[in-house]
Amino acid sequence: MTQSRRMLVLRAVVEDYIRSQEPVGSTSLTKEHNLGVSSATVRNDMAALEDEGYLIQPHTSAGRVPTEKGYRYFVDRLATVVPLSEAQRRGINSFLAGSVSLQDALQRSARLLSEITGQVAVVASPSLAKATLRHVEMVPVAMGTLLAVVITDTGRVAQHGLAVSSMPAADSIARLSGAVNEQCAGLSLSKSAETVRAIGASAGYEDVRGVAESLADAFASMALDERANELYMSGASRLAHSHSLADLAPLFDALEEQVVLMKLMSNLSEETNAAGVGVSIGSESHTPELLHASVVSSGYGRTASDPDPGEGNPAQSARDAGEPIAFVGSIGPTHMDYATTMAAVKAVARYLTAFVSERRTQD
Structure with a gap:
């Protein structure tokens, strides 16, 4: 007792x-x-x-x-995080519903999360390493260069220059593009690279074999680039106005180290508690600049059929969920309002999951 x-x-x-x-x-x-x-x-x-x-x-x-x-004891007892109220969730949906693109949704999400928490919000775009191919277009831009425009399942657009020794005929490039789009749609970029090499090596594609090899190399390079996320941040000035700058100087240094921050928040989003939220407190981050800060992160972009962690059995929801394709998180002082921050991060992650899933089904 x-x-x-x-x-x-x-x-x-x-x-x-x-x-x-x-x-x-x-x-x-x-x-x-x-x-x-x-x-x-x-x-x-x-x-x-x-x-x-x-x-x-x-x-x-x-x-x-x-x-x-x-x-840590306090946060662990918040593992079954109470979802935001229906009114709060409607507010989030209303603010984010006007997004016209994935980039717009991510920017809005960062701004909204920082407003809710009063802290720094960080939202990552989906990594190309975890994306699947939706469509590719190849356009000649110079005598020996094609521009490959790659669209992924999340709506992300990536461009890659392809060097070719001699430019094939336009109809040959179009035929290769058609074959790639037909056979690679829905495949990961690494699997697409293998498939494109096989297409280029098959009969009837001799005149575009060099293009196929260059495109396969581009896909393979994108698949290996774990750091191909873009980070959207918001709230640094808000945090600066509410705390001593001397206390926050190391934190702002940490925000400059985006690769370190991305790795930390990405790992947290994959090592979550029962509610699907990862929390690192002070020295747990193993990052000196974050010694007096806490980081809350959650993954988004799993499958559309994942159960809502705000309903039913949260532990079962976390087990059923797949690997996240990116993360959303909040960074603030160790005395942050953990309950509100965890609920807000999870709510925004849930919205982005639905947004990404909806875009996947639109094509």
């Missing part, structure tokens, strides 16, 4: 500190929370929590603040 009550006291300290950002004392806890015990008992529980590493007392006469361990 004592241990159970002690953890209720810890939760109360975390909630109050997140709200006030001031050390929390036993007297205020007793007044603000129905803990059913005296202030002296709460004070003893807080001392025990400090001994166990969940709280720390910054000054001798001050109250206590949570440590990373304290935040």
Whole structure:
């Protein structure tokens, strides 16, 4: 019973500190929370929590603040994150529904998430390494160069120059394009590369064999480029206005290191809790610049048939979901409002999953 009550006291300290950002004392806890015990008992529980590493007392006469361990316990108990209200979800859908393209949806998502949380929002475009081919068009742009315009299942458009020793006839290029689009639609880029090589090596395509090899190389290169995401960020200025710049300087340094940030948030989005949200607190990120920051991330773009993690059994939903094709996340101080941030990140990820799935079925 004592241990159970002690953890209720810890939760109360975390909630109050997140709200006030001031050390929390036993007297205020007793007044603000129905803990059913005296202030002296709460004070003893807080001392025990400090001994166990969940709280720390910054000054001798001050109250206590949570440590990373304290935040981690609190966040783990939020694993079954409460979804946003119906009104909030309608607001998100209304704001994002005007998106005219995937890029527009990602930009809007970053802006909306930063407004909800007051923190830095980061949204990644789908990686080409996880995309499947929808369509390719090859257009001559110079004497020895073709431009391959590649459209993926998520609506992303990539361009790649193809060097050719001699330019084949237009109808030969069109015939190769037709064969590639017919045989490669729905395949991953790496599988498409193999298929294009086979097409180029088959009878009847001798005059475009060099083009086929160049296109196959382009597909293979795209498939290997895990860093081919574009990052959309929003909210840095908002965060700067609400916190000390001295405290945030390392965080802004981390935002500049986009490759490091992308790897961290991508890994988090694939190593999620039962609600499908990954949370890294302080030193858990193994990134010195994020020592005093927390990162919340979730993957999006799985399949349209995935169950909604906000409904039913969240643990089952997480197990059923496939590998995410990209991530959406929020970065802020360790005393961020975890409940709101986790719910908002998940809601935006859910919307983007539906958006990407809808685009897949439009073609």
